[in-house]
Amino acid sequence: MRDFSYLRATSADAARQTAALPGAMLLAGGTTLIDLAKCGIAEPDTLVDITHLEGLDRIEIDERGAIIGALATMSHVADHADIKGRFPAISEALWQAASAQIRNMATIGGNLMQRTRCPYFRDPSNFAACNKREPGSGCSAIGGVTRGHAVLGTSEACIAMYPGDLATALVAFDATVHLGDRRILVDDFFLLPGTTPDKEHAIEPGEMITAIEIPSSAAVRRSTYLKVRDRQSYEFAAASAAVGLELEADGRTIRDLRVALGGVATKPWRARAVEDALKGKMLEPEAVRAASLLAVEGAVDHGANHYKIELAPRVVARAILKMGETA
């Protein structure tokens, strides 16, 4: 790890301003940043520690929705009774991520800034080419070991998978990111790699995530996060789905449906085609399975990750059907 100076922010404004200086970065839970610094990827001159700031870890819930402070830890949000009760997919996405220790450290704001697990991105000394790290240097993953790489949202410049769980649930339910006074949909906060995979988030120097806001809906109240992986726990998703379901009074017709995919795309992936195909339709297993195939429309594999194209629709279908079974 390169050496750096360490500052404790005294206020959110001071933190934003200091972090805007060249070479400076915000430090919250550190579970991504310290890891990446050890990998030689993050090379800050100054770290601005914001974990001691007061008031940024609040969880406020009313009938309109939930506002979760950027410094609330993953574990506190996951275990929050009202999050569990009224936003189950959020809680489930959180407790199935990482480990209990990491969830105690990692903050919600930091979680949104989590970076890819692409092994080529993470090993600069062995793999010089990475457009995410060094724009224009190429992509080592294409043509390499791709079992964990994205099949959706890829570009010729980058196929790195977005590994997070929480943001997948957030995009399903139209959550927004608070950057101080600026609000932006989580779906828009994450950027496709395109020709600029180094630019991952719609956040500008001098901005800091202060909260996320999840609007209430019938769909989020009846929601789940289904995560499939090789190992039962402490692993990133092979494919995951955040699903929320609202039925008409008949208990069979789909009024509202939210679907987002994790583990398969370069960003948290909203699957509106699946939603649109099923809204207004009867909740029937065959129809759900057929519509779920739309989740991977346009998917492109790179060999070893082909299974994700098969797997993702099955995860979506299972999650929708599971929600249909809950009364």
Add this chain to the structure above:
Amino acid sequence: MTVHDIRVGESKRGDASDGGADAVGGRLSRVDGPAKITGAAKYAVEQQLEGLAYAVLVESTIASGKVRAIDSKAAEAAPGVLKVLTPDTIISLKTASDWFGTPPPDRPYCPLARDITFSGQHVAAVVAETFEQAVAAAAMVKVSYDETPSIVDLSDGKAGDGIPVDAMTKEWGDAQAAFASAPVRICAAYNTPREYQAPMEPHGLIARWEGDHLTVWEPSQWLDGMARTYAEWFAVPFENVRLVSPYVGGGFGSKALALSHGAVAASAAKMLGRPVRLVMTRAQTFTGYGGRAATRQTVTIGADHDGLIQSIVHRGVNETSIDGMWVEPLGSVTSIMYATPNFSSRQNVVRVNSVVPGAMRAPGENPSAFGIESAIDELAYEVGIDPLEIRLRNYAEQDPHAKKAWSTRQLREAFAAGAERFGWARRTPEPRSMRDGNYLIGWGVAAGTYPVRRAYGEAVVRILADGSVEVESSSIDMGQGTYTILAQTAAETVGVSADDVVVKLGDSRFARAGVSGGSRLAGVMTGAVYKAASSALDQLIGLAIGDPRSPFHALQANTLVVANGRITAPRGDGPDVSIADLLKSVGRDRIEATGDTMPANSTAEDRYKNYTTIAMALPHTEGDYSRHSWCAHFVEVRVDEDFGTVRVSRVVSALDSGRLYNPKLAESQWKGGIIMGIGQALLEEGIVDRRHGRIVNNNLADYLVPTNADIPDIEVISVGIPDLHSSVLGGKGVGELAIVGMAPAIANAVFHATGKRIRDLPITLEKLI
């Protein structure tokens, strides 16, 4: 040296079986446990030394070629840097002998490479005042290369068929002809990938020179073997090298030999005149030494319609490195598990650009069992016979290869006990016939075996003035329970409580010990301690009877009884004296005895060879018997039909390790082997980037080992009986046995669940959806 001085309540000490918890065979809790659960146990690299400097390795980023230049200027100028070692600046060492003790070629040895034969080879090292400074400076070392094409792995077109290993050939009858004429024929190929030991404690060491004396604190499965290598590298007498390894944070075969990183650290310490600590990063542990070699086998079985085997033809290949030789004996289980009149097994090794593979829990037997135990399952379905029944029909009543009687083989008993407990009789034979919602349920069985590796051992036992007993050996405890079973052995033999025994291990100044590998340590060391303790006891009783100052002197007894630390006459008449009081009365402050199991006429040279090489290990088929441990695994899997994910939901294993010195600890080791087998079956695989010849999942987030959530309750049943042909006290091997057969048991269960036969490990979801 380790003294466990934390006392725990009686209820925590363990419960009795034969002879009480303290005796051999008792369920005594780990005597080193209190030190481990309080954080007091200091592992090798945790010594606090004055003036300690920190070394960090720089590794090659190509798999084949030459180092053109190393630019270390920036690193040398970095804060705190004391030295940058490169092939040009490191001191020259001598080549050491191999583990057979083969005299080495007379040429220098450089642990930093100019000629690169694998990605991750050590090319330089940076030593600095602090760990952080060394890490930062190591990243500044710039190495340029002239790269040449590499051979990635066994499937590389350039790899070829490899080199035949004639010593692996086992043949009897006419296997090809018998196969050709057999009415039922099975032929399939089975592959296992590179797998890694991944002990939780990374490899590393602290090296310190005082004149021409070297002390190395290093986690080690073999202090005397490693001391020999260090001594030969640095051309100092063997006695000048002291290895210290009080606790070992897991080895699984990977910590038995002195490796190049050790040579780098000891060189740095010598060059700087300061103690140096070098610990591999987790990533470096995937390339700094070898894991299990990738293997390929074809197994053909010819049988009749009743499932009786008429012929087995087996061909195996394992990878080795460009300039090293590793043979993973793939025919080891194939040749002994089932009775067959005709047999042929041959093996090649193929050179690839990898670090030389090494020993990992049951090398040979493990992949071998994956082949034969999968193949016989395939035969069972082919002829329509229950997989358990077909194993019993082909039961080998004697060693089919050595043509000798088994010393003991409780495998039939293992099948019976395991099947009964598992409920095997309730299994429906058809694949895909058991289901629970989205889950397909499968039940599988497979057998495992591991040879009893025997060697000679040595130990010192002292009876001290306070009546306590001290055991010393340079053998080690990496979790098998050596501290505990040797305390039990000494306690029972001398006649004291295990609480009054202090076992000192892990220092090469103590009585010598051979390698702790191949599941041999417990049998060897309990035998040696039993001998030394018996000798100490004889001395004690001799003093009590013969010394005129002894209260027993007037008794004119032939012998005396020592129990619970007290000495009495056999008939109960006469004095009742504590050991401490007896020693005091005869004016002795200690009794000391060295015991070994070496042949009586052994020379000093024999002893050196015995403890520092494996050349004197006794063949498991020596004499009239063939000696092995045996086991039968019964496994239930749940396969998500849509997702292809496999979870092991139930395991019942019945195992024959002979007599258990401490069932509580043996059960733990068995379960550990079973769990590593679950990882092998479902998760573990070193994945190579074919363009770079480099393992890309070189970390614990991507090289998946099982988590707690992956492991169900596991039931183990001991079916062993004492086997005095195998060891002094009747035990056979424990540590490696239980992993053998687990992967095929799971693969067989997956077939039963899904109808899909997976012959390439690991069984990941994309192979099933």
Add this chain to the structure above:
Amino acid sequence: MTKIPVHLDINGRHHELQLEPRVTLLDALRDRLGLTGTKKGCDHGQCGACTVHVDGERVLACLMLAAQAEGRTITTIEGLAREGELHPVQAAFLEQDAFQCGYCTSGQIMSAVACIREGHAGSDEEIREYMAGNLCRCGAYPHIVAAVRQAALEAAS
């Protein structure tokens, strides 16, 4: 880079250190303070061997800068036993033989104490999931579950 003063409150004792800001809590404990009970298994948050409590919550000392821990209360494995009495979780680990080599054990125990305190030891399944962040290569998992279950029951009664 110049060192900065870092004050750490560990196991009820106050420590004053001069550290480079990049020094992790783990390396401060092991290399500067001789508190080697906390283990380094991967240094990247992938194994759990370095689990300690900060303000009563289990965290990974390898991913936390020592400087970040200033002003917080740190408990390591060395601070768990009180006046020579083993913590019930430690005692349960010994009784159930919930470890072999011992290298992951400090982390397992610190994690287990927190797991019970968090209320995540309600069933074997829950224990397995909430202890999944502590790898054990020796394979002591079933015994770890038994130890956590036992200690949780003791704590509840």
